[in-house]
Amino acid sequence: MTKTPLQFRHNGRDVAVFVDGGVNLLVALRELIGDMTPKFGCGQGGCGACSVLIDGELHLSCLTLAETVNGRTVETLDGLKDGPNLHPLQRAFMEQFAAQCGYCTPGMLMAAKALLDRNPSPTRAEVIEAISGNICRCTGYEPIINAVLTAATSGRARA
Amino acid sequence: MPVTVKTFSTFGEAASALSSDRSARYLGGGTLVMRALNEGDVSISTVVRATDTALSRIDVASSRVTIGAGVTFARILAERDLAFLHASARSIGGPAVRNMGTVGGNLFAPNPYGDFTVALLALDATVSVQGGLGAREMPIEEFLQSRERQSGALVLAVSCQRPASADAFRYRKIARIKPKGGSVITLAAHLPVSGGRVSGARIALGSMAATQIRARAAERALEGRPLDDSAISAAAAAAAEGVSPTDNALGSAWYRREIVGVHLRRLLSGLE
Numbered sequence: 001m002t003k004t005p006l007q008f009r010h011n012g013r014d015v016a017v018f019v020d021g022g023v024n025l026l027v028a029l030r031e032l033i034g035d036m037t038p039k040f041g042c043g044q045g046g047c048g049a050c051s052v053l054i055d056g057e058l059h060l061s062c063l064t065l066a067e068t069v070n071g072r073t074v075e076t077l078d079g080l081k082d083g084p085n086l087h088p089l090q091r092a093f094m095e096q097f098a099a100q101c102g103y104c105t106p107g108m109l110m111a112a113k114a115l116l117d118r119n120p121s122p123t124r125a126e127v128i129e130a131i132s133g134n135i136c137r138c139t140g141y142e143p144i145i146n147a148v149l150t151a152a153t154s155g156r157a158r159a
Numbered sequence: 160m161p162v163t164v165k166t167f168s169t170f171g172e173a174a175s176a177l178s179s180d181r182s183a184r185y186l187g188g189g190t191l192v193m194r195a196l197n198e199g200d201v202s203i204s205t206v207v208r209a210t211d212t213a214l215s216r217i218d219v220a221s222s223r224v225t226i227g228a229g230v231t232f233a234r235i236l237a238e239r240d241l242a243f244l245h246a247s248a249r250s251i252g253g254p255a256v257r258n259m260g261t262v263g264g265n266l267f268a269p270n271p272y273g274d275f276t277v278a279l280l281a282l283d284a285t286v287s288v289q290g291g292l293g294a295r296e297m298p299i300e301e302f303l304q305s306r307e308r309q310s311g312a313l314v315l316a317v318s319c320q321r322p323a324s325a326d327a328f329r330y331r332k333i334a335r336i337k338p339k340g341g342s343v344i345t346l347a348a349h350l351p352v353s354g355g356r357v358s359g360a361r362i363a364l365g366s367m368a369a370t371q372i373r374a375r376a377a378e379r380a381l382e383g384r385p386l387d388d389s390a391i392s393a394a395a396a397a398a399a400e401g402v403s404p405t406d407n408a409l410g411s412a413w414y415r416r417e418i419v420g421v422h423l424r425r426l427l428s429g430l431e
C-alpha cells in the first residue's frame with residue numbers, strides 16, 4: 001500500500017508526513033506529528049474529545065480523512081497558549097475547576113475557542129450550543145459553561 | 160485495513176470511478192464514512208473524493224433553490240436566503256458535525272439520522288444524480304425508495320421550490336438529548352394554502368420506516384380543507400397509517416406509533 005504525502009500548517013508551523021490510505025487526522029496528529037493534545041475518545045464522532053480547528057472551523061479529527069487537510073490550517077490545544085502565557089480559556093478552566101480528569105478538556109477548549117473567535121460575547125445558551133458536541137463524563141457542564149463565559153469577559157477586558 | 164483514496168478534480172471522473180468499483184464509497188463530509196472506516200468496515204476498499212467546486216454551489220437566484228451535494232449544514236445556516244431550511248440544518252448533530260456533514264451525505268444517512276432529508280421530502284425536492292450512464296434528475300421519493308441501488312451513483316445536487324410563505328413550511332425533530340441527538344421522530348410539512356384551503360399538502364416523516372416516508376393518509380385528511388381543528392385532528396389520527404418504525408435505543412416502534420400523531424398535531428397547530 002503506497003503512502004500519500006500530506007502537508008499542512010499545524011499550530012503555525014508547516015508539517016509534512018506520509019499517511020496510509022484512509023487514516024484519520026487524529027491518528028496523523030498523534031502518531032505521526034506527536035501532538036497528543038487531541039484525545040481519542042470514541043472514534044465515532046460522539047464525544048468531541050478529538051475536536052480541532054480546520055481553517056478556523058471546529059471539526060472532529062477522528063472523522064476527518066487526513067488527506068483532506070492538505071494545504072490547510074489545523075489548530076489543536078497544543079497551539080492555544082501564547083509562549084508561556086495561557087489562553088484566557090485555559091486560565092478560566094484552571095481557576096474555575098472546569099476540568100476533573102481532563103480527558104474532554106482539549107476538545108472543550110477548541111469548541112469554546114471556535115465560539116469566541118466568532119462571537120466574543122456569547123450568551124449562556126450560545127455556549128451550551130457550542131459545546132453540545134462535546135461530552136464530559138466527570139466535571140459536569142456547569143463549571144465548563146461558566147469558565148467559557150468568564151474567559152469571554154476577560155478576553156474583552158484585555159482587548 | 161488501509162484503503163485507496165482517489166481524489167478527482169471533476170465530478171464526472173469521480174462518478175465513473177464510483178460506478179466502476181463496487182467496493183468504492185464516495186466521501187462527502189465523512190461523518191459516516193470515516194465512522195465506518197474507524198470501525199474496520201471491510202466492505203470499503205476505495206474512497207472516492209471530488210474537489211469540484213460545482214458540488215459546493217448554492218443557487219438561490221430564482222424561486223427554485225439548488226444546493227450542491229457537498230454543501231454543509233453550517234453553510235446552509237449562513238445563507239439568509241435558505242432561512243426556511245435553517246431549523247432542519249440546526250437540528251443536526253453538534254457544531255462540528257454541522258461543519259462537516261453534507262446535504263448529499265444526509266440522503267444516505269440511516270436511522271436515526273437523515274433529518275435534512277425529511278425536510279427535502281416534504282419540499283418535493285429533486286435529486287440530480289450522475290451515474291455510469293450520465294446525469295439524470297429524479298424525484299426525491301423515487302431516489303429514497305431506490306437508495307440501496309444508488310450506491311454507485313454520485314449525487315450532484317438537490318433542488319426544490321421555495322415555500323410560498325414562512326408559515327407554509329414547518330419542521331420538528333423530536334430528540335431525547337438536546338441540543339443534539341438522534342431522532343425519535345422527525346416531521347416536516349409543506350402546507351400551501353389557496354383560497355383558505357390546504358392545497359397540495361406534503362407531510363414527511365423520519366425514523367418511522369426504513370427510509371424517510373410521506374404520511375399520505377394525513378396529507379389526504381388535510382387536502383382541500385381549511386387548516387382548522389377538525390382537519391388537524393383528522394390528520395393526527397391518520398399519522399401512523401402506513402408507518403413501519405423499528406425499535407432502537409431512542410424509542411420503541413410502539414412508542415413512535417403512539418406519539419407521531421401528537422407531534423403532527425403540534426406541528427400543524429403551530430405549537431412549540
Ligand SMILES: Cc1cc2nc3c(=O)[nH]c(=O)nc-3n(C[C@H](O)[C@H](O)[C@H](O)COP(=O)(O)OP(=O)(O)OC[C@H]3O[C@@H](n4cnc5c(N)ncnc54)[C@H](O)[C@@H]3O)c2cc1C
Nearest residue numbers: 045187188189190191192252260261263264265273274314
Ligand atoms: C456525532 C454525530 C451526530 C450526528 N447527528 C445527526 C443528526 O442529528 N441528524 C442527521 O440527520 N444526521 C446526523 N449525523 C449523521 C451525519 O453526520 C449526517 O447525516 C450527514 O449529513 C452525513 O453527511 P456526510 O457528508 O458527512 O456523509 P459521508 O459520511 O461523507 O457519507 C455518507 C454516505 O453517503 C454517501 N454520499 C455522501 N455524499 C454523496 C454524494 N454526493 N453522492 C453519492 N453518495 C454520497 C457516502 O458514500 C456514504 O455512503 C450525525 C453524525 C455524527 C457522527
Ligand code: FES
Nearest residue numbers: 041042043048062
Ligand atoms: S474521538 Fe472523535 S468524537 Fe470521539
Ligand code: FES
Nearest residue numbers: 100102104136137
Ligand atoms: S473532565 Fe473528565 S470527561 Fe470532562
